[in-house]
Amino acid sequence: MKFGIIGAGATGLAAAYDLSSKGHEVKIFESSDFIGGHASTFEVAGTELEKGYHHWFTNDEDILSLINEMGLHEIIEWFPSSVGTYQDGHIYSFLTPLDLMKFSPLSLLNRVKMGLSSLKIRYIKDWQKLESISAKEWLIQNTNQEIYDSFWQPMLRGKFGEENHDKISMAWIWGKMTTRFASRRNLFAKEVLGYPRGSFSQLFRKLAESCENNATEIFLATRINRIKGLDSGHISMSIGQQESEEVFDAVISSTPSHIFNTITEGLSEKYRSKLANVNYMAAVLIILIMDRPLSDVYWLNIADRSIPFIGVIEHTNLVGSEIYGDNHIVYLSNYLAETDLMYKMGGEELLNTYLPHLKKINPNFKREWVKEYHHYKIPNAQPVVDTNYSINIPEHETGIQNLYLANTSQVYPQDRGTNYSVGMGRKMAALALQNLKIK
Ligand SMILES: Cc1cc2nc3c(=O)[nH]c(=O)nc-3n(C[C@H](O)[C@H](O)[C@H](O)COP(=O)(O)OP(=O)(O)OC[C@H]3O[C@@H](n4cnc5c(N)ncnc54)[C@H](O)[C@@H]3O)c2cc1C
Numbered sequence: 482m483k484f485g486i487i488g489a490g491a492t493g494l495a496a497a498y499d500l501s502s503k504g505h506e507v508k509i510f511e512s513s514d515f516i517g518g519h520a521s522t523f524e525v526a527g528t529e530l531e532k533g534y535h536h537w538f539t540n541d542e543d544i545l546s547l548i549n550e551m552g553l554h555e556i557i558e559w560f561p562s563s564v565g566t567y568q569d570g571h572i573y574s575f576l577t578p579l580d581l582m583k584f585s586p587l588s589l590l591n592r593v594k595m596g597l598s599s600l601k602i603r604y605i606k607d608w609q610k611l612e613s614i615s616a617k618e619w620l621i622q623n624t625n626q627e628i629y630d631s632f633w634q635p636m637l638r639g640k641f642g643e644e645n646h647d648k649i650s651m652a653w654i655w656g657k658m659t660t661r662f663a664s665r666r667n668l669f670a671k672e673v674l675g676y677p678r679g680s681f682s683q684l685f686r687k688l689a690e691s692c693e694n695n696a697t698e699i700f701l702a703t704r705i706n707r708i709k710g711l712d713s714g715h716i717s718m719s720i721g722q723q724e725s726e727e728v729f730d731a732v733i734s735s736t737p738s739h740i741f742n743t744i745t746e747g748l749s750e751k752y753r754s755k756l757a758n759v760n761y762m763a764a765v766l767i768i769l770i771m772d773r774p775l776s777d778v779y780w781l782n783i784a785d786r787s788i789p790f791i792g793v794i795e796h797t798n799l800v801g802s803e804i805y806g807d808n809h810i811v812y813l814s815n816y817l818a819e820t821d822l823m824y825k826m827g828g829e830e831l832l833n834t835y836l837p838h839l840k841k842i843n844p845n846f847k848r849e850w851v852k853e854y855h856h857y858k859i860p861n862a863q864p865v866v867d868t869n870y871s872i873n874i875p876e877h878e879t880g881i882q883n884l885y886l887a888n889t890s891q892v893y894p895q896d897r898g899t900n901y902s903v904g905m906g907r908k909m910a911a912l913a914l915q916n917l918k919i920k
Pocket residue numbers: 487488489490491492493510511512513517518519520533534535536537703704705706735736737740744764859862863887888889897898899900902
């Protein structure tokens with residue numbers, strides 16, 4: 482059988498790997514000139530690094546088992562994580578639940594309330610009950626306005642923007658928190674995070690190599706312009722600048738929903754309205770390559786609205802600086818609408834907007850510490866998961882026979898991640914085979 486895969490990110494490569502391992506003819510089409518999609522990399526001092534910070538949790542089972550299957554388990558290293566929040570001129574550590582008791586921006590009573598509400602979330606089994614309630618409403622009801630304003634709101638505002646933060650579903654917070662709780666050995670255990678030596682590209686390259694060894698062709702810089710279901714049950718696609726037409730037994734598309742909506746002919750109005758309902762935030766990253774550390778925290782949430790970025794992720798505080806020529810790597814992160822002024826800025830302008838604020842995090846910071854910087858914009862980085870989100874999730878089976886959609890907007894209630902993309906890609910490969918009645 483002949484399969485077309487649109488997108489060479491985690492989803493597309495995982496689907497292609499399973500199909501090609503079973504001896505099927507597979508062609509992967511990727512509009513960018515690189516593989517890895519949202520987890521793609523660039524080089525720092527001869528070592529690859531993700532354009533957006535990446536790590537794995539201990540319970541990222543789908544991707545960890547794929548890594549084992551590919552014989553790559555030895556490249557994963559596990560590191561103790563360190564998490565903090567910057568607020569009122571201080572970095573507050575959030576390594577264990579006990580650290581919450583030292584979070585002085587809240588009164589002691591509020592710290593206890595916040596701890597109890599986190600425990601309550603941990604023991605909720607049925608996330609569906611939280612679906613129709615916004616995180617704002619639930620958190621204020623179960624703590625109070627002050628706790629929400631000082632802790633939760635900056636995080637939600639940062640991730641989903643001014644226009645969306647108060648409509649995010651509580652089920653999303655539940656998904657995020659239960660994943661993180663479950664990745665710890667017990668309530669008081671410190672979190673450990675995984676990172677592959679040599680970056681996530683090790684996995685993507687190995688997947689691509691395995692596919693190619695099974696005669697899969699990977700076409701980079703090749704956009705799919707149009708998808709059409711034929712009466713025969715085959716799928717026809719218009720491919721690349723030449724707009725050449727090719728017919729497949731089945732196609733799996735990992736494109737964002739709005740792109741799929743634009744390029745696909747013959748979808749039902751109901752399905753189209755689900756696709757149109759998915760909104761995405763874009764991510765914008767400034768990556769500083771520095772001659773010394775900025776802080777001693779890996780993941781620093783910024784809960785100070787005078788600072789124009791929402792996260793400082795100091796990658797080398799997780800994995801060490803040796804493999805990057807003793808350079809220290811700091812991501813300054815934002816999630817923005819593509820129409821936002823800061824998303825539209827060039828690298829130099831954004832860098833100049835951000836740099837003065839680094840002195841708030843480390844008063845000794847000097848611009849000379851920055852040896853070089855990189856600037857990346859990642860469109861469609863985070864689906865906006867508002868209340869009753871599940872009602873509008875487009876189905877994987879698109880209503881066009883043998884055409885499947887598998888993208889990050891369909892990962893729910895967990896937060897999207899490479900683990901879920903790999904799981905989804907493999908599930909789609911199995912479903913496509915099952916529907917074609919192939920074992
Ligand atoms: C800033 C940031 C930090 C993250 N941190 C983590 C983390 O710590 N851990 C983790 O596991 N995950 C993390 N993620 C999420 C993770 O990167 C994604 O969930 C995952 O990579 C998505 O893979 P995908 O294949 O589903 O989609 P994508 O990676 O988006 O791949 C889809 C591909 O389709 C291609 N495409 C689109 N349209 C067309 C077309 N018409 N024709 C051909 N090709 C097309 C795109 O170019 C793209 O390469 C992070 C994401 C971001 C943005």
